Amino acid sequence: MKQIGVLISFLVVLSAQAQVYSYSNLYRVLKEQDSIFFERCFNECDLEYLNNHITEDLKFFHDQSGYQNKEVFLDNTLKYICSDFEKKPIRLLDENSLAVSPLFNNGKLYAAIQTGIHHFFLRQENKDDVWTSSAKFTHVWVIDDEKWKLSVVLSYNHNNELNESQNLEKDPFEEYIFSTYDYAYLSGKKLVVQNSVPKGGLKYTTDNTNKFYAVFWSRIINETNHSFQLRMNFSADSSVLYTSPYTYFNLYLPSAKMKEVSLDEFNYGLDLKSFLDENINKPTELNRKVHSNESFSFYVVAVFNRGVQGTLRSEITLQDQSIYYTVNEKKMQIGSIKQIIK
Structure with a gap:
C-alpha cells in the first residue's frame, strides 16, 4: 500500500x-x-x-x-x-x-x-x-x-457524505470558468488556479484612438495549511497576439475587489472606464498574501489595438515558484508565488 x-x-x-x-x-x-x-x-x-x-x-x-x-x-x-x-x-x-x-x-x-x-x-x-x-x-x-x-x-x-467542503451544490463561478489547474504539495493538499472566459469586447477610446478590451478574472484557492505570497506585475510594453494578425495588446491588474455577486454583471462588475482612464499605458501590479483555506479572485484586463480575430482565451498557470500568463498562444512570466514558512 x-x-x-x-x-x-x-x-x-x-x-x-x-x-x-x-x-x-x-x-x-x-x-x-x-x-x-x-x-x-x-x-x-x-x-x-x-x-x-x-x-x-x-x-x-x-x-x-x-x-x-x-x-x-x-x-x-x-x-x-x-x-x-x-x-x-x-x-x-x-x-x-x-x-x-x-x-x-x-x-x-x-x-x-x-x-x-x-x-x-x-x-x-x-x-x-x-x-x-x-x-x-x-x-x-x-x-x-x-x-x-x-x-x-x-x-x-x-x-459518500456531503458536507460543506464536499458537496455538489453549484459553484457560482463554475459557468464562467475556462480552465482549472491543481498544483499538489507534499502535504497532499493543493493550490487550485481557475481562469475565466472573457467579458466585454467593446471599444474604449483614448486620445481619439479606439481600442478594444476584454475583462477576465482568475481565482486562487489555497487548500494547503500554509500561506502564499503572490506577486504579479504587467509592464506598460505591448505584446504581439500571434493568433490575430497585426494585433497588439497590453495587460492590466485592477485593484478593485472581485466579488461573487458581480459574476453576472457586465464586465464582471468592473468599472472599466474609470480604471482605464487612470491607468491606460501604465504598468500595474498585484502584491497579496493568500492565506491557508482562502479563496482570492482578481481581475485581469486586456486592451487591444484592434478587434481580435477568432476566439480569445487567457489563463494564469504556475511552474515551480513562477507565475505565467498566456493570452491565446502568447505566454509571459509575470511574477512569483512563494510559500510562507513560519
Missing part, C-alpha cells in the same frame, strides 16, 4: 508540473476519450469496447477495493457495475477538474496523465439519479497501435 501511495503522489506532482492548456489538441482529445470511454464502458456497459480500450497489462488501484489486473477489473465491472440495470451505477465527470499532462520519449508523445474528480450516481427508471459518492482519479493513457488506451487507473479519496 505504501508503494501505491508513492505512485499516486508521483503521478499527481508530475501532472501538475507539465499540464497542457485546456484549449490544446491533446487536452481536447483526452477529454473526448474520457467522455466516450466512461459513457460506453461504465454507463452503457459496452464490455467489448472496454476490453479493446484498456491495455493487457492494465493496473487498477482503488482505495476501497484494492488492486486489480485486467482480468479482475473486467470481472468486477460485470459483477458490480453491469449486473443490475434496474439499479445502475452512473459516472459523471466534473469537467472543471480535468487536467492533462503529456509524456514524451525523445520528443515523441507516447502517453499522457489525466487527473480529475468524478461523481457516481444510482440510476433507476422514472426516478432522479441519486448521488452515491465522489472521488479523485489519475489515469495514464498510452498510445497503442495508434489508439489511446487506459494503462493505469487510480481511483481514490472516495467519500
Whole structure:
C-alpha cells in the first residue's frame, strides 16, 4: 500500500508540473476519450469496447477495493457495475477538474496523465439519479497501435457524505470558468488556479484612438495549511497576439475587489472606464498574501489595438515558484508565488 501511495503522489506532482492548456489538441482529445470511454464502458456497459480500450497489462488501484489486473477489473465491472440495470451505477465527470499532462520519449508523445474528480450516481427508471459518492482519479493513457488506451487507473479519496467542503451544490463561478489547474504539495493538499472566459469586447477610446478590451478574472484557492505570497506585475510594453494578425495588446491588474455577486454583471462588475482612464499605458501590479483555506479572485484586463480575430482565451498557470500568463498562444512570466514558512 505504501508503494501505491508513492505512485499516486508521483503521478499527481508530475501532472501538475507539465499540464497542457485546456484549449490544446491533446487536452481536447483526452477529454473526448474520457467522455466516450466512461459513457460506453461504465454507463452503457459496452464490455467489448472496454476490453479493446484498456491495455493487457492494465493496473487498477482503488482505495476501497484494492488492486486489480485486467482480468479482475473486467470481472468486477460485470459483477458490480453491469449486473443490475434496474439499479445502475452512473459516472459523471466534473469537467472543471480535468487536467492533462503529456509524456514524451525523445520528443515523441507516447502517453499522457489525466487527473480529475468524478461523481457516481444510482440510476433507476422514472426516478432522479441519486448521488452515491465522489472521488479523485489519475489515469495514464498510452498510445497503442495508434489508439489511446487506459494503462493505469487510480481511483481514490472516495467519500459518500456531503458536507460543506464536499458537496455538489453549484459553484457560482463554475459557468464562467475556462480552465482549472491543481498544483499538489507534499502535504497532499493543493493550490487550485481557475481562469475565466472573457467579458466585454467593446471599444474604449483614448486620445481619439479606439481600442478594444476584454475583462477576465482568475481565482486562487489555497487548500494547503500554509500561506502564499503572490506577486504579479504587467509592464506598460505591448505584446504581439500571434493568433490575430497585426494585433497588439497590453495587460492590466485592477485593484478593485472581485466579488461573487458581480459574476453576472457586465464586465464582471468592473468599472472599466474609470480604471482605464487612470491607468491606460501604465504598468500595474498585484502584491497579496493568500492565506491557508482562502479563496482570492482578481481581475485581469486586456486592451487591444484592434478587434481580435477568432476566439480569445487567457489563463494564469504556475511552474515551480513562477507565475505565467498566456493570452491565446502568447505566454509571459509575470511574477512569483512563494510559500510562507513560519
